[in-house]
Amino acid sequence: MKLHILAILTHPDDAELGCGGTLIKHARMGQQVGILDLTQGELGTRGTPETRLQEAAAAGGIMGLAVRENAGIRDGFFRNDEAHQKQLIVYLRRWQPDIVITNAPEDRHPDHGRGAALVSDACFLSGLAKVETTYEGAPQAAWRPKRVFHIIQDRQLSPDFIVDISDAQETKMDAIRAYKSQFHDPESGEPITYIATSAFLEQIESRDRLLGKRIGTTAGEGFITKNTPGIDSLDALLLPDIA
Numbered sequence: 447m448k449l450h451i452l453a454i455l456t457h458p459d460d461a462e463l464g465c466g467g468t469l470i471k472h473a474r475m476g477q478q479v480g481i482l483d484l485t486q487g488e489l490g491t492r493g494t495p496e497t498r499l500q501e502a503a504a505a506g507g508i509m510g511l512a513v514r515e516n517a518g519i520r521d522g523f524f525r526n527d528e529a530h531q532k533q534l535i536v537y538l539r540r541w542q543p544d545i546v547i548t549n550a551p552e553d554r555h556p557d558h559g560r561g562a563a564l565v566s567d568a569c570f571l572s573g574l575a576k577v578e579t580t581y582e583g584a585p586q587a588a589w590r591p592k593r594v595f596h597i598i599q600d601r602q603l604s605p606d607f608i609v610d611i612s613d614a615q616e617t618k619m620d621a622i623r624a625y626k627s628q629f630h631d632p633e634s635g636e637p638i639t640y641i642a643t644s645a646f647l648e649q650i651e652s653r654d655r656l657l658g659k660r661i662g663t664t665a666g667e668g669f670i671t672k673n674t675p676g677i678d679s680l681d682a683l684l685l686p687d688i689a
């Protein structure tokens with residue numbers, strides 16, 4: 447299966463929070479969109495790896511993903527090294543995404559910046575024919591995604607561009623709420639964590655609305671790119687609904 451967009455993020459729910467609306471939008475356009483979660487988030491205070499896998503699958507269904515897999519990398523202590531890069535290259539060559547979305551380049555949680563560096567390095571190395579990998583016993587051809595974009599997470603980094611998600615924000619919040627063990631639930635007897643307060647989801651929604659305001663729409667998601675994007679003409683930057 448070839449994917450158009452592959453989001454590779456450290457923890458299950460990173461994708462929903464940072465680029466859920468964008469993924470939903472592209473899936474609705476009929477494109478093949480997938481998520482690879484690097485870890486099972488097993489160091490998270492609430493829930494278990496099993497519940498998080500079930501929640502991730504449910505959220506993926508809500509978003510209309512073509513595929514969602516978990517790389518089973520160790521939460522909190524993984525390294526950006528050859529073994530992990532090669533593990534990701536197998537996925538990249540298998541799914542051949544044109545666009546990869548990954549974590550914020552730096553963030554409150556140290557896994558996020560490290561995950562972003564691991565994914566960026568794997569995307570580059572995947573394009574080198576002399577880096578050899580196999581999948582199901584067969585050698586894989588080199589593949590380099592055309593673009594790697596970073597989401598914005600806890601730190602208020604400045605976006606290089608903002609995607610209008612006005613029509614997808616409601617579904618995005620539904621996908622986030624599929625992580626019942628992680629986010630606010632007044633019935634839950636589990637400890638209250640940073641992301642389990644009732645304020646956290648409101649802050650996510652407010653951030654998306656503020657980003658939308660910056661581009662004249664109801665809601666938006668911001669992205670960072672290390673390579674300056676080129677456009678055909680200035681018209682590519684015109685959103686039809688902005689007066």
Ligand SMILES: [Zn+2]
Pocket residue numbers: 456457460555558
């Ligand atoms: Zn995370």
